[in-house]
Each structure stands twice: as structure tokens, then as C-alpha cells.
Amino acid sequence: xxxxxxxxxxxxxxxxxxxxxxxxxxxxxxxxxxxxxxxxxxxxxxxxxxxxxxxxxxxxxxxxxxxxxxxxxxxxxxxxxxxxxxxxxxxxxxxxxxxxxxxxxxxxxxxxxxxxxxxxxxxxxxxxxxxxxxxxxxxxxxxxxxxxxxxxxxxxxxxxxxxxxxxxxxxxxxxxxxxxxxxxxxxxxxxxxxxxxxxxxxxxxxxxxxxxxxxxxxxxxxxxxxxxxxxxxxxxxxxxxxxxxxxxxxxxxxxxxxxxxxxxxxxxxxxxxxxxxxxxxxxxxxxxxxxxxxxxxxxxxxxxxxxxxxxxxxxxxxxxxxxxxxxxxxxxxxxxxxxxxxxxxxxxxxxxxxxxxxxxxxxxxxxxxxxxxxxxxxxxxxxxxxxxxxxxxxxxxxxxxxxxxxxxxxxxxxxxxxxxxxxxxxxxxxxxxxxxxxx
Amino acid sequence: xxxxxxxxxxxxxxxxxxxxxxxxxxxxxxxxxxxxxxxxxxxxxxxxxxxxxxxxxxxxxxxxxxxxxxxxxxxxxxxxxxxxxxxxxxxxxxxxxxxxxxxxxxxxxxxxxxxxxxxxxxxxxxxxxxxxxxxxxxxxxxxxxxxxxxxxxxxxxxxxxxxxxxxxxxxxxxxxxxxxxxxxxxxxxxxxxxxxxxxxxxxxxxxxxxxxxxxxxxxxxxxxxxxxxxxxxxxxxxxxxxxxxxxxxxxxxxxxxxxxxxxxxxxxxxxxxxxxxxxxxxxxxxxxxxxxxxxxxxxxxxxxxxxxxxxxxxxxxxxxxxxxxxxxxxxxxxxxxxxxxxxxxxxxxxxxxxxxxxxxxxxxxxxxxxxxxxxxxxxxxxxxxxxxxxxxxxxxxxxxxxxxxxxxxxxxxxxxxxxxxxxxxxxxxxxxxxxxxxx
Numbered sequence: 001x002x003x004x005x006x007x008x009x010x011x012x013x014x015x016x017x018x019x020x021x022x023x024x025x026x027x028x029x030x031x032x033x034x035x036x037x038x039x040x041x042x043x044x045x046x047x048x049x050x051x052x053x054x055x056x057x058x059x060x061x062x063x064x065x066x067x068x069x070x071x072x073x074x075x076x077x078x079x080x081x082x083x084x085x086x087x088x089x090x091x092x093x094x095x096x097x098x099x100x101x102x103x104x105x106x107x108x109x110x111x112x113x114x115x116x117x118x119x120x121x122x123x124x125x126x127x128x129x130x131x132x133x134x135x136x137x138x139x140x141x142x143x144x145x146x147x148x149x150x151x152x153x154x155x156x157x158x159x160x161x162x163x164x165x166x167x168x169x170x171x172x173x174x175x176x177x178x179x180x181x182x183x184x185x186x187x188x189x190x191x192x193x194x195x196x197x198x199x200x201x202x203x204x205x206x207x208x209x210x211x212x213x214x215x216x217x218x219x220x221x222x223x224x225x226x227x228x229x230x231x232x233x234x235x236x237x238x239x240x241x242x243x244x245x246x247x248x249x250x251x252x253x254x255x256x257x258x259x260x261x262x263x264x265x266x267x268x269x270x271x272x273x274x275x276x277x278x279x280x281x282x283x284x285x286x287x288x289x290x291x292x293x294x295x296x297x298x299x300x301x302x303x304x305x306x307x308x309x310x311x312x313x314x315x316x317x318x319x320x321x322x323x324x325x326x327x328x329x330x331x332x333x334x335x336x337x338x339x340x341x342x343x344x345x346x347x348x349x350x351x352x353x354x355x356x357x358x359x360x361x362x363x364x365x366x367x368x369x370x371x372x373x374x375x376x377x378x379x380x381x382x383x384x385x386x387x388x389x390x391x392x393x394x395x396x397x398x399x400x401x402x403x404x405x406x407x408x409x410x411x412x413x414x415x416x417x418x419x420x421x422x423x424x425x426x427x428x429x430x431x432x433x434x435x436x437x438x439x
Numbered sequence: 440x441x442x443x444x445x446x447x448x449x450x451x452x453x454x455x456x457x458x459x460x461x462x463x464x465x466x467x468x469x470x471x472x473x474x475x476x477x478x479x480x481x482x483x484x485x486x487x488x489x490x491x492x493x494x495x496x497x498x499x500x501x502x503x504x505x506x507x508x509x510x511x512x513x514x515x516x517x518x519x520x521x522x523x524x525x526x527x528x529x530x531x532x533x534x535x536x537x538x539x540x541x542x543x544x545x546x547x548x549x550x551x552x553x554x555x556x557x558x559x560x561x562x563x564x565x566x567x568x569x570x571x572x573x574x575x576x577x578x579x580x581x582x583x584x585x586x587x588x589x590x591x592x593x594x595x596x597x598x599x600x601x602x603x604x605x606x607x608x609x610x611x612x613x614x615x616x617x618x619x620x621x622x623x624x625x626x627x628x629x630x631x632x633x634x635x636x637x638x639x640x641x642x643x644x645x646x647x648x649x650x651x652x653x654x655x656x657x658x659x660x661x662x663x664x665x666x667x668x669x670x671x672x673x674x675x676x677x678x679x680x681x682x683x684x685x686x687x688x689x690x691x692x693x694x695x696x697x698x699x700x701x702x703x704x705x706x707x708x709x710x711x712x713x714x715x716x717x718x719x720x721x722x723x724x725x726x727x728x729x730x731x732x733x734x735x736x737x738x739x740x741x742x743x744x745x746x747x748x749x750x751x752x753x754x755x756x757x758x759x760x761x762x763x764x765x766x767x768x769x770x771x772x773x774x775x776x777x778x779x780x781x782x783x784x785x786x787x788x789x790x791x792x793x794x795x796x797x798x799x800x801x802x803x804x805x806x807x808x809x810x811x812x813x814x815x816x817x818x819x820x821x822x823x824x825x826x827x828x829x830x831x832x833x834x835x836x837x838x839x840x841x842x843x844x845x846x847x848x849x850x851x852x853x854x855x856x857x858x859x860x861x862x863x864x865x866x867x868x869x870x871x872x873x874x875x876x877x878x
Contacts, residue, residue: 039588039861056495058857063584065632066857075634078588080863095592096585096863097602134860145502146535149478149517153534163536193504195514400857406845418497418505418839421573422478424519424535 006031007344010091010105012081012278014041014064016326017111017314017333019396022074024337029344032074033103035093039063039078041396042134045326048174051137052144052181053189053417059404061134062396077101081112081278086285086307107309107340110278111333114315114323117274117293127245128267131174140268141419142426144182147266148190149422151197158263164202165264167250169242170271171208172216172324173362176225178268179206180365183232188366189417205235205262207242207252208271214370216360217377221370224379228364242271273324279316286310291318300352301339302332311336320355326394327358361387445470446783449530449544451520451717453480453503455765456550456753456772458835461513463776468783471513472542474532478502478517480835481573484765487613490576491583491620492628492856498843500573501835516540520551520717525724525746546748546779549717550772553754553762556713556732566684567706570613579707580858581865583621586705587629588861590636597702603641604703606689608681609710610647611655611763612801615664617707618645619804622671627805628856644674644701646681646691647710653809655799656816660809663818667803681710712763718755725749730757739791740778741771750775759794765833766797800826 007030011018014036022034040061049055068074079101081093091108093101116130129140144166151163168179182204190199206213206229212222213229213236226236240252240260249263275294283290286304289297295318296304302317304310313336314329322328335353342350359373361383369387371378378386388408395401446469450457453475461473479500488494507513518540520532530547532540555569568579583605590602607618621643629638645652645668651661652668652675665675679691679699688702714733722729725743728736734757735743741756743749752775753768761767774792781789798812800822808826810817817825827847834840 037863039584040859042860053497056497056858057860058492058495061860062857063632063859063861065629069631075591076632077592078585078861078863079592096589097593097598099592099594101592133862135862145478146517150535152514153516153518153538153540154536155538159536190504192508193502193515403842403845403857406842418501418842419495420479420502421481421496421500422502422517423572423574424476424517 007106007340008104009033009107009109009340010035010103011109011111012036012091013111013113013276013314014038014076015044015111015113015314015329017113017329018109019064019067019333020330021109021111021311021313021333021337022068023071024334025073025341026071028073028337028341030073030107030340032071033077033105034064034068034074035077035079035081035091035101035103036064037078037080038134039065039076040134041067043395044132045173046391046395047131047134047137048177048181050134050419051131051140051178052185053141053420054181055404055407056419057134059395059400059407062400067396084108084110084278084281084285086282086304086310089309105309107311107343109311109313109333109336109340110282110316111313111329112276112278112316114273114275114293114295116269117272118269119272124242124245124269127247128169128269130269131178132273142422143266144185145420145422146426148194148197148199148202150265151202152194153196160197162248162263163265164197164199165262165266166202166204167242167262167264167267168204168206169208169250169267169269171206171210171213171236171238172270173214173360175206175208175268175270176213176229177363178270179204179234180229180232180363183234184365185417187233200233203235204233205237205264207237207240209239209241211238213238214362217362217370217372221372221377221379225362225364225370228368228370228379232365242267273315275316279312282310282312289318293318293323295323301350302336302353311339319353322355325360328355331355361390363387446545446779447543448472448546448548448779449474449542450548450550451475451530452550452552452715452753453477453515454483454550454552454753454768456552456768457548458503458506458772459769460548460550460750460752460772460776461507462510463773464512464780465510467512467776467780469512469546469779472516472544473503473507473513474516474518474520474530474540474542475503476517476519477572478504478515479573480506482834483571484612485830485834486570486573486576487616487620489573489858490570490579490617491624492580492859493620494843494846495858496573498834498839498846501839506835523547523549523717523720523724525721525743525749528748544748546750546782548750548752548772548775548779549721549755550752550768551715551717551755553712553714553732553734555708556711557708558711563681563684563708566686567608567708569708570617571712581861582705583624584859584861585865587633587636587638587641589704590641591633592635599636601687601702602704603636603638604701604705605641605643606681606701606703606706607643607645608647608689608706608708610645610649610652610675610677611709612653612799614645614647614707614709615652615668616802617709618643618673619668619671619802619807622673623804624856626672639672642674643672644676644703646676646679646689648678648680650677652677653801656801656809656811660811660816660818664801664803664809667807667809667818671804712754714755718751721749721751728757732757732762734762740789741775741792750778758792761794764799767794770794800829802826 154160313332369383593599752771
């Protein structure tokens with residue numbers, strides 16, 4: 001007896017969109033191949049906690065294989081996708097040892113995400129640290145703790161001061177959360193650890209071209225966040241565009257055109273993202289448009305024009321401003337998977353994709369978060385409790401939840417941060433002085 | 440009123456010797472400067488658990504500053520020591536940002552440890568991974584998990600087989616523990632995670648020039664360990680010296696001179712160590728001897744000839760075969776600190792250093808460890824419980840102990856390993872084929 005040939009689904013990307021799509025296909029009569037460039041899912045909204053030494057790698061980056069071990073209709077492949085043949089319904093890529101890989105599909109979901117972008121000014125990348133991957137966050141963590149170490153050894157007050165100055169570019173959730181954590185780190189965790197410097201004298205300066213932090217949260221919560229950040233000691237430089245970064249500082253231009261310089265060795269780039277190049281590839285192949293961030297303009301059902309079998313999801317998609325939100329990526333991934341499931345079962349017509357706004361939240365400091373939810377706004381301790389419940393719920397896997405809860409209890413209760421191994425060679429490999437730009 | 444000038448102690452190295460020396464000086468009327476190349480202490484005996492995805496960075500590498508935060512007579516400096524002026528009693532080095540550093544001392548304790556050694560055959564390093572620092576272990580972890588990922592994608596059986604073969608060189612505690620963990624990983628953790636390969640078919644081959652594993656534990660426990668390892672599926676190749684390693688395999692020579700080749704992409708080097716170059720520097724400056732591993736031959740009181748104020752401790756010291764043991768390094772460090780304390784208080788003559796053998800232990804697998812203690816020998820579950828109690832006791836800091844205990848309960852009870860983030864680019868940067876050696 002011959003089994004009916006199973007519908008083949010290829011999912012590209014192991015982020016929120018790809019992982020949720022894959023899990024949604026759990027009981028569907030399909031065979032799923034998840035192709036990802038990382039063997040782990042990354043819980044991006046908590047990356048800043050890894051970068052500042054609170055959570056460990058396992059807590060925010062569980063292995064995709066472990067998460068999907070019991071879903072027997074999925075295989076996970078660690079490979080780079082480099083092209084699509086939409087007519088032939090084939091994805092091609094390459095394996096870690098450099099061999100070619102060809103995957104035929106009946107349905108395709110591409111959720112390849114975005115990476116840090118410097119708005120075409122790639123020279124800004126040379127002396128700043130992005131915050132997108134786990135390697136970025138590890139590098140950043142070493143720079144942050146390394147800056148305090150170097151300051152402790154400095155003999156000249158100006159040198160010391162510049163090592164104790166941290167610039168964060170971009171006042172979205174990532175930038176705001178990082179800035180808050182840097183001050184908590186300086187005033188709580190490191191309080192008794194140094195002898196020559198006082199870490200609480202360190203400066204954290206937050207730059208953004210817009211008028212206020214967290215614009216997506218609305219004026220009321222944005223002002224609240226501004227107040228909390230100022231209370232923590234974060235210096236806000238709103239309406240300032242960073243125009244140059246060298247190894248010793250940065251230049252920022254105000255709306256009146258005046259330039260100011262800040263001496264610092266640590267610049268964190270949390271300002272912009274650019275969609276994966278796969279987005280443009282799919283746009284070109286299907287005749288879809290692309291926005292200025294390289295995101296593909298999909299149809300209202302998240303598919304490509306002329307290709308109802310090809311879905312796109314998450315940060316590489318241009319659809320009603322739904323970007324930079326884990327929740328939107330998850331909803332798109334779930335929608336795509338459900339549509340495929342319904343088609344595979346021969347069930348009725350597809351409903352269009354409808355985004356359900358579950359709100360936004362940002363962690364400001366111990367016991368302080370801002371939450372916007374269905375037109376309601378919460379802040380302070382209530383907001384923080386909501387933040388805690390939501391993040392514990394969404395962390396993937398039992399061990400991660402319990403372990404993160406335990407970590408947070410000790411981190412919020414006490415003040416130790418353990419995830420901060422650092423060797424001299426991690427920080428002494430500074431970018432070459434020759435790469436310096438005169439502003 | 441002028442305060443009496445305090446006795447200045449400089450401690451070089453933040454490993455077991457240096458950290459215990461520093462803590463022992465807690466209530467002494469001295470001012471301590473601890474200079475280390477890593478900002479964290481490394482609990483080296485558990486490094487293999489980090490390399491195989493069980494423990495996280497914070498559990499095995501707590502920050503020195505955090506551990507010593509409340510000891511007010513200590514300052515910690517992250518710097519590289521590059522020379523000693525024993526007559527002038529000055530240590531010189533350099534800071535992370537490349538400036539010079541000069542530290543005057545009244546007493547000096549040097550405990551700079553050892554690094555992996557290839558017995559003069561540095562070409563062996565090109566295609567193998569050492570196991571000494573936290574960066575080594577991270578690189579190794581990525582290679583191990585990356586090998587399974589690459590095998591999953593292989594289409595040719597020989598290629599798959601060579602990616603699923605792991606060679607461990609050196610059957611001391613580190614090599615034996617790693618070999619056991621690799622089999623546990625393959626048979627338990629990864630059991631349901633792959634679709635094309637069966638991880639339990641992976642081979643772990645343990646090489647050593649000597650006749651049996653764990654020679655320091657005596658014949659009885661060595662045979663026991665051999666039995667447990669074979670039961671786990673580790674292939675033992677005792678009496679074999681590894682003579683060449685290339686990107687595709689290694690060559691080993693038996694005692695009869697016959698060469699055998701093993702096809703593998705993952706070779707772990709746990710065979711030999713060489714003392715820090717600071718050991719030879721001190722030997723040359725004081726006229727002390729050096730053994731073939733570059734360890735300085737100290738006097739019976741751990742000082743240098745003619746320099747009763749300069750102590751050496753740990754793996755850079757040649758003293759009655761006391762090397763490669765955390766316990767010996769701790770006892771030397773404690774002895775040096777107590778001697779300095781007694782001198783600072785003007786108390787009687789120094790006692791000579793006496794090593795108290797507290798025994799050795801090695802973890803073989805879940806519920807299996809071998810312990811040699813005061814002539815008594817334990818193995819199996821009792822041995823494993825002793826292992827657990829001792830390691831929980833010696834981990835540094837409350838959070839680490841509770842967190843490691845929790846991790847072990849979930850790791851030994853369940854089978855998940857979370858610490859294994861891995862990106863494609865971590866494993867595709869293979870050593871160049873041009874570097875290959877024909878054996």
C-alpha cells in the first residue's frame with residue numbers, strides 16, 4: 001500500500017515567526033523542514049539582559065532541536081539559504097561544511113528577520129556594538145564590563161571619565177532597556193566592587209532623533225518612561241542624530257544643526273534594522289515591492305503576488321507597520337501555518353490576516369515597567385508584574401522558565417550578576433586607531 | 440597622627456592558588472593587589488560541563504570582583520604581568536588599553552597557572568581544541584554541537600561517520616570526564632533531536648600514551664573507570680601516542696610502533712600543560728631550576744631561593760609532583776598567605792609547607808564517579824554523591840551553588856542541556872585545507 005505523498009513545508013528562519021509557524025503545524029498532515037542559520041531560537045526581547053550579565057545563554061537561546069524534539073513531523077537543518085526558485089518551488093542553500101543543499105517545497109514560509117542597520121552609514125559600525133544576535137550581546141557584555149575594568153586602572157581623570165561614559169543610540173525598547181540596565185549595573189551590582197572608581201558616577205547617555213523615548217507607547221507612557229529614566233540617572237538626548245563615531249567618542253547633531261561631541265569608548269547601536277537580503281530576493285522574484293528598510297511588501301494574506309504558496313512573516317515583511325515586534329512575527333507565522341494546514345486538509349477559503357494588538361511593554365528598572373494594553377496604560381510596580389508574567393509565560397521550555405524566574409528572584413532581590421566572564425584579551429583588541437574618523 | 444605603613448602584598452593570578460591566597464589575607468594587616476588576566480575565577484574542574492552544555496558561564500566563572508567585593512583590603516586589577524624586578528621588589532605589566540603598570544610589593548605571591556601544551560609539536564594545535572580557558576570550552580562546545588549539525592546534513596555515509604567521531608587525547612580527569620559526557624550527550628540529550636542521524640551511533644575514542652586512564656587514582660579505580668567508560672561506549676586506545684592531527688583525522692602510534700588513522704573532524708586536546716612563562720622568568724631571576732614543563736623549582740616553603748618574600752603556588756610550581764590539582768594550588772596559596780600574615784604580625788618562625796592529600800575524584804557519568812580518599816576508594820553511586828557534595832561545597836558563592844544544584848537536578852533527572860547556542864558561522868570557519876599535514 002502506498003501512503004499519500006505528504007505536503008512539504010519549508011520554513012526559513014528559527015526566530016519568532018519561523019518557530020511559531022513550525023509549532024502550529026504540529027498536528028497537520030505535512031512534513032516540515034525548518035532551515036535556520038542559528039541552532040537556537042533567540043528570545044530577542046530579553047537580549048539586553050544577557051548583554052548586561054543577568055540571564056545566561058540557555059535561558060534566552062534554547063536549542064531549536066530541543067524545543068522541537070517531540071514534534072516528529074519536523075526536521076531542523078542548520079544551513080544558509082541563498083536563493084529561491086519560485087517557479088520550480090525549490091530553495092537552495094549551503095551546509096556548514098560548504099556543500100550545496102536543495103529543498104523542494106509545496107508551501108514555503110520565509111521569516112528570516114532583520115539585522116542591525118546604520119542607515120547606509122556603515123562607517124558608524126566600526127566603533128559601535130550592535131544588539132541583534134547573541135554574539136553581538138556577548139561582545140557588548142565584554143565591552144561594558146571591560147570599560148569598568150579599564151577605568152579602574154586609569155590614572156588620568158579624563159581617560160577614566162571617557163571609559164565610564166556609555167552612549168546608547170536609539171530610544172526604542174532595546175535602547176531604553178539597555179540604558180536602564182547600565183545604570184542599575186553601575187549603582188547596584190558594581191557598587192562595592194571597585195577601589196579607585198565609583199561606578200555610580202558613570203554616565204549613560206541615550207540618543208535618539210525623535211522627540212521622546214518609546215514613541216510606540218504613546219505620549220503618556222513615553223513621559224513616564226522619560227521620568228523613570230531620568231530618575232535612574234540616564235541622560236536623555238532626544239532630537240539628536242548621531243553623525244559620527246570613532247574609537248574615542250561620537251558626534252551628534254541637534255535639530256538646530258548644532259553638533260556636540262561626547263567622549264566615550266562604548267557606543268551601543270540600537271537604532272535601526274534592515275531586513276534580511278532574502279526579502280529583496282523574494283520581492284524581485286515575485287514582482288512585489290520593497291520598502292526603504294528592504295522589507296518585502298506582501299499581500300494582505302502575507303503571501304507574495306502570484307504565489308499563494310509562499311508566505312513571509314516577521315521583521316522582513318512590510319505590512320501595516322507591524323515590525324520590530326515579536327508578537328506580530330508570531331501572529332504572522334501562526335496565520336501562515338494555519339492557512340497551510342487548512343489547505344492541506346482541503347478546508348474552505350482562507351481568512352485574511354488580522355493583527356490582534358496585544359500591546360507593548362518595556363522594562364525600565366527593578367520594579368518599573370511601562371505597559372500599553374488595549375488602550376489601557378500601566379506603569380510602576382503593576383506594569384513590572386505584568387512584564388514578569390508575560391515574559392515567564394513566553395520563555396520557551398520548563399527549565400528556562402524556572403531557571404529565569406530563579407535568576408530574576410536573585411537578581412532583583414540581591415544584586416549579583418554572574419554572567420560576566422571576561423579575559424584581558426577580550427577587551428585589549430580595540431579597533432585600530434587608523435580606522436578613526438575625524439568628525 | 441601617621442598610620443603605620445601597611446605591608447603590600449601583590450598576588451598574580453586569579454585561579455585557585457591566587458584566589459585562596461587573597462581570601463586567606465582577609466583579616467591580615469596588609470594591603471593586597473590581585474592582578475589577573477581574567478576578570479573571573481574559573482572553576483576549572485567543571486570546565487568540561489560548560490564545554491558539553493550543562494553549566495553556564497556564571498556557574499563556573501564567577502567574577503573575581505563579586506567574590507572579593509566585601510574584602511576591603513583587596514583591589515583587583517585586570518592586567519597582564521610581563522616582568523619582575525626581584526631586587527627592587529616591583530612587578531610590571533600593562534593595562535587593557537596598553538599603558539604600563541608598576542606595582543611595588545613587600546610580599547609577592549605568583550600563581551599564574553599553566554596552559555595547554557603540545558609537547559613541542561605545535562602543529563598539533565592547528566586542528567585540535569584545547570581545554571584550558573573558558574574561551575577554549577566555548578569553542579569546543581560549538582565544535583561538538585556543530586559536528587552533530589553537520590552530520591545531520593551529510594549525504595555520504597563516510598562524511599557522516601567522520602563528523603560523528605570524536606577523539607579525546609589524554610586520559611587524565613579532564614579527558615575521561617569529557618569522553619563520558621560526550622557519550623551521555625549522544626545517548627541521552629540528543630536522543631530525539633535528529634531525523635537523519637542517530638547520535639547514539641557516534642564514536643568517542645580516548646587516546647593516551649599510558650597503560651590506563653586516571654593513573655593517579657591507582658590500579659583498582661583505574662580498572663573501574665575503564666569498565667564504566669567501556670559501558671558508556673567510549674573506545675579506549677591506551678598506550679597510543681597521537682603523532683599527527685589534520686582537519687580530517689589523526690594518526691596514533693602504538694607501543695609496537697604501528698600507526699593507525701582515525702577519521703574525525705573533532706579532536707579535543709586534554710593531554711598536557713606547560714607552566715606560565717612567568718615561572719621561567721622567576722626561575723631565571725632567582726637562580727631556581729625549571730622542570731621540562733617550565734615549572735619553577737621552589738624551596739620547600741614555596742619561596743624562591745634568596746627571596747623569602749616571593750612565593751609561587753599552583754600549576755606553575757614544581758614541588759613533589761603536586762600539579763594539575765586544584766587542591767594543591769589552594770593549599771600552597773593558603774600556606775603562602777598564612778606565612779605572610781604571621782610575618783606581618785611578627786609571629787614566630789614559618790612552618791614548612793606540608794601537603795595534605797584530600798584525595799582525587801572524577802565524574803564518569805550520571806550516578807557514577809570514582810573517588811580516592813585517604814587510601815579508601817569509592818565508586819558508583821556513593822562515589823557520585825561524594826562528588827556532588829564536594830563540588831557544591833567548593834563552588835564559589837551562594838547563587839552559584841543553588842543554581843548549579845538546580846541545573847544538576849534537571850540535567851541528571853531530565854536530559855536537557857540548554858547552554859548550546861550555535862550559529863552557522865561558528866562552525867563553517869573551518870581551518871584552511873592548506874594547513875593539513877600528511878601524517
